Amino acid sequence: MKKQVLNIFTVLALGLTVIGCKSEKKTETSEAKEVVEVAVEAKYKAIPEESMVMWEANKIVGGHTGTINVSNGVATTKGDQLVGGNFIFDINSLACTDIEDEGKNANLIKHLKSADFFEAETHPNASFEITSVEGNNVSGNLMLKGIKKNITVPVNVVTxxxxxxxxxxxxTIDRTEFNIKYNSGKFAENLGDKMINDNVKLKISIKAKKA
Incomplete structure (x- = not known):
């Protein structure tokens, strides 16, 4: 009887996890856009060791978190307002922050850099180029694996x-829109708990010094 009750709770937990994954709100994407030209008064150069994108990817059960560092980038301002910028992210700096075991951590990073995911040898860089700014909302072309999509995200700027x-x-982005399809339920069947959620959470953090 206890075993049956445990099984019921396991099924419910898995069901709630799947529902949670499906209910995540994905950031809307559109085709890449041209940069809106704005007069620039100052430039700030990104500090690579303090600038990164933080990521979180989940499976049906469990998941991983990590970072990808900026290799170079510049933000531009007019007065005290952010008006533009372009940031390059080094895929080979990809790190996992939740696995303490060095061997398991290294194996995951190796897999993430492989053709199953980021294909780092062919596509060593990702980027985010600001195309326009309206208030606190920044629109930009996000590029992964050579594919560009325009997204709009709220930002906080402190100068x-x-x-x-x-x-x-x-x-949140749908990784399959950037040709990252490994163990996606859209492209493979009967994956069970090996299925990886298509939605990946991202957060960009840039620290820059006036040039």
Whole structure:
């Protein structure tokens, strides 16, 4: 009897996990857009070791978190307003932050850099190019694996005399739109608990110094 009750709770838990995955709100994407040209008064150069995109990817049960560092990038301002910018992310800096075992961590990173996911050898960089800014909403072309999609995300910008921090709200993309289809339920059947959620959570954090 106890075993049956446990099985029922297991099924319910899995069901709630699936429902939770399906209910995640994906950030709307559109075709890549042209940059809106705006007069620039100042430039801030990204500090690579303090600038990154943070990611979270989930399976039916469990998941992983990590970072990808900026290799270079520039934010531009007019007055005290952010008006543009372009940031390059080094896929080979990809790190996992939730696995303490060094061997398991290294195996995951190796798999993520393979053709199943980011295909780092062919596509060593990702990027985010700001196309327009309206209030706190920043629109930009996000590029992964050579595929560009325009997204809009709220950001918080703090500027001091010679420093700037840009932090986006957490947003969610559908990885399959960027040709990352490994163990996606859209493209394979009977994956069971090996199925990986298509939606990936991202958050961009940039620290830059006035050039």
């Amino acid at each position: 001091t005399e010679d420093m700037m921090t840009i932090t986006s709200d957490e947003f």
